[in-house]
Amino acid sequence: MASSFFERKKREDEIKREGRLPPGQSLTLKFPVLQYGPIPDFDPSTWTFEVWGEVEKPFKLTWDEFSQLPRTKRVLDIHCVTSWSKFDTEWEGVSVRDLVDSGVIQLKPSAKYVIQHAEFGFTANLPLSVVMADNFLMATHYDGQPLPPEHGAPLRGVVGAIKDRSDLMVPYFWKGAKWLRGLQFTAVDRRGFWEQAGYHNEGDVWKEERYG
Ligand SMILES: Nc1nc2c(c(=O)[nH]1)N[C@H]1C(S)=C(S)[C@@H](COP(=O)(O)O)O[C@H]1N2
Ligand SMILES: [Mo]
Numbered sequence: 001m002a003s004s005f006f007e008r009k010k011r012e013d014e015i016k017r018e019g020r021l022p023p024g025q026s027l028t029l030k031f032p033v034l035q036y037g038p039i040p041d042f043d044p045s046t047w048t049f050e051v052w053g054e055v056e057k058p059f060k061l062t063w064d065e066f067s068q069l070p071r072t073k074r075v076l077d078i079h080c081v082t083s084w085s086k087f088d089t090e091w092e093g094v095s096v097r098d099l100v101d102s103g104v105i106q107l108k109p110s111a112k113y114v115i116q117h118a119e120f121g122f123t124a125n126l127p128l129s130v131v132m133a134d135n136f137l138m139a140t141h142y143d144g145q146p147l148p149p150e151h152g153a154p155l156r157g158v159v160g161a162i163k164d165r166s167d168l169m170v171p172y173f174w175k176g177a178k179w180l181r182g183l184q185f186t187a188v189d190r191r192g193f194w195e196q197a198g199y200h201n202e203g204d205v206w207k208e209e210r211y212g
Contacts, residue, residue, distance in 0.1 A: 152178030
């Protein structure tokens, strides 16, 4: 529709002026759905979340237990490698840094990378420094509502930019695994699903690191 066309363009121009539109990206007001493969069912009675690898005590939580972890909110600009960007998206969930700070996750000094493990064997790799930063969250809610199945219910990794935080490394949105089931901390980096398929290993949106 003409009105939404102009609305989109006007908003994109504002964002561009604020220096928040990375090279080669365009603003969308929609929320596209992208993944390889089907959308899994969520059964709270069998769902588990596992933490293992370079940690002092590996553990596994049920959905009930995960739901009791401390929660926090983040507002992120998300940038998909296919060129859409969505601004000021609101997420709520569990911060990995909070879990480390509170001793729920006890990292070994050898922990340098994190692999998100999702349903159907999907993986995404990031440096520990990015997963521990303010712009990474394990989200259960989007825009005030529990995640819909197609966006990763009940839990997904999200990573994006925070307005006026040029100190943060900002990877493309594929580095957030939908239907997240665990975190593996590793000493050496290991490419995830899309990284093995040809995407860039770091995926810095400001450097336009799309393909490896
Ligand atoms: N489990 C899983 N998570 C995934 C993917 C996938 O294929 N499987 N694709 C990634 C990609 S390429 C993108 S752009 C985002 C899309 O998230 P959305 O569908 O909520 O927009 O999910 C990411 N997380
Ligand atoms: Mo993507």
